[in-house]
Amino acid sequence: MSKSVSTMVGPQLLSEGRLPRDIFWSQEIYQLELERIFARAWVFIAHESQLPHTGSFLTTRIGEDEVIVVRNRDGRVGAFLNSCPHRGNRVCSAEVGVARGFVCNYHGWSFGLDGSLRGMHESGSYDREPGFDRSRLGLTPVAQVEGYKGLLFATFDPSAPALTEFLGDFTFYLDVMLDNDPGGTEFAGGCISSILGCNWKIAAENFAGDALHAGWTHASGAEAMLGGPVATLGDEANESYHVNTNGHCWEFNLDGVGNAATLGDKRIMNYLREQRGAFEARLGATRAKMVGSVSSANVFPNFSFLPGQNTFRTWQPLGPHKTELRTWVLVNCNAPQEVKDAWRKGAMLTFSPSGVFEMDDGENWEGSTHSNRGFVTRQQPLHYGLGLASRVDHPELPGNVYRGQINDANQRAFYHQWSKMMSSTDWAELLDKGPHDDTDR
Template identity: 75%
Template sequence: MALQRSDVPDHLNLCSLDDGWLDRRVFTDQQIYEAELERIFARCWLFVAHESQLPKRGSFLNTWMGEDQVLVVRQADGSVNAFLNSCPHRGNRVCNAEAGQARGFVCNYHGWSFGIDGKLTGVHEAAAYDREPTFDRSRMGLTPVAQIETYKGLVFATFDPDAPTLRDYLGDFVYYLDVILDNDEGGTEFVGGSIRSELGCNWKIAAENFAGDALHAGWTHASAADAVLGQPVSELGHADAESYHVNVNGHCWEFNLDSVGNAATLDDKRILAYLRQQEQTFRERLGDLRARMVGSISSVNLFPNFSFLPGQNTFRTWQPKGPHRTDLHTWVLVNRNAPQEVKDAWRKGAMMTFSPAGVFEMDDGDNWEFATRANAGVVTRRQPLHYGLGLGTRIEHDELPGNVYRGQINDANQRHFYRRWSDLVCSESWEEVDRRTKEREQ
């Protein structure tokens, strides 16, 4: 049942993002969290798989859309579909494996079985059901998602039949996505399986960090950068570097065009050599400006909860499990045509830096967990948070689409992230979301 306007807490309207302030209660309020599940995770397009994870008919993986578990399955005709991983009889899971290949799925509770197309194929004690005139097998299949589409290897799904198309949802952000998804004719793939871990933080704190928090890097990761690279993060760029925050529909990318390599590639000679060898290909496919973004020091969040670092090639989803808990699923993306030694270097580099034991991820996890706990205090959560860095830095750029802001040390992307978040949580329909966005941009 859709949330009514009265179900949305009034204090959401107290966020004054134009002045650079945010209400802390967005990180701690259970009612707000329930509104997020209904109006963001049950409505937006969410990343569910990379096509390379589903190589054959019957290949599947288990993932989450909000707190709804779904099975993503390669169909007999080569297409991909996704279904709730919940039996329509008593609700038990029909598959407990994280990934694999199957001819169908069977519920452990009462033996109902389903094909890879989600249709009910059999039941235990079938004769009893055959005697029941109201039992309609055609209505007893696994519930499919409302829409599922792919963009250059990335598979997205939504539970909302009225959601805009994936292409409209992404908008001009595809210009930036192609930097990592389409810089080589062979496309991309995920390698090395998946790492899953748990964080005691609100999902938005992690998502907004990847949306563009370059400010924390030189401070939070100073010792880790010294250990891994032999120099502080703050010394890897230049004070007058060409850098930007860009955002479209709440999707955010921050990058520094003068710091390709080094921290972004962990100073691995194999990766650096590969990037140099491919420079001409990058320019031919992407143009000179976007070619400089490949392997740059940058971070991205595709709204709401799909993040990646284009240099380290770590991709992750922040799966919400309540206001104070997030499950992190992590993969490594590489060019399919890259040499195996380069793929291995990226995979090992991601494990060293952005994994549960990674030198950078441990720093981030501590900060996110302590911030979530501190914001929950009765008096603390009454105090607004400052998001005012970079007010007035928006520019018009000849090549970069979307909302463009000069400077990598900026809060611009975080402000746009929360504007999109607020538009969705406070709107009863996509039409209202669009109206709010247009009114703000006028």
């Protein structure tokens, strides 16, 4: 499988702008993704604001592995498999809450906030068994948990590089959302969960770089929200780019408030205009224009967001043809409450299960997945050839930079990283392959 995946989506194929369809349909490829991507990559698990107190917890998934994320008594955040080591039952069925520990419903095994085994029903029976060692029967922890400016990530692989190395130059762009205000950020409200009948990669790559669809797919939604079409993208008079590093991707122009405008709320627009000077002082002139601009981004593998609409989401795989979408709204802690409420309401109007834009996307992603059920159809490669040879050098923007917003450069970079991870047996081999090899030069 390693060799076939490497040749299936290799640099040569991507340099020609082609992609095979099997990667969206094959169960065998999907199982390898769970092993080589989700069991090894740094994956977003929570925002610090979701865990304000000792015992605050939430449940999530990394790939299809169920995980409890909890703030321990020492103030640090830990993450553990949500599976009792006795018979495998979940030890926590709630989505969020505050707890002193976790107890398995099946046989009464109880665990502390640090994951350690604290007690059992009929514990004396166990303690009389020779060689019984409670210290070896706690909840299985993830290998590493690290944060970046409020966002928390985890990896199951103890040999994975530090989070900052995994993110690389992409932190320069993440700061547009996470560090434009000294008060930091928080998630406003709760989580919206919905199920899509699509492959997780189709949604992730859309946010990585597919600005092309906006003017066509979302034309009716833009008419409803704005009374007119989505702003023209890729205009040479308006600077626009694709940037990526290590498979993390951001496409944007520098219009300042384009995405925020689609929410149709003057309170948000006024807030962004009032803060523009502070953004520029903190981020510089170029990145200040990215705040609220027409743009989208994906942190490899499955963590996406829309600057301006402030919707943050994960594409949780549930098989090759099914994805759970979990959505939150990110706001600056120092923003007025009415502005936070406006962003939350705006996200519900646009990018929620009943939102004017999200329904358009979901239908297209499901169609793009299920068309591949046919054997003959799967033999036809897909076209990812926009923007070949569009790489440019930029005096301010780090990473791999490409000219224009109407481009497939970021999607090619996303699949290049996917191919590298799928064809590498461990992090040592993956790191030996070096950073993203630019196939677009």
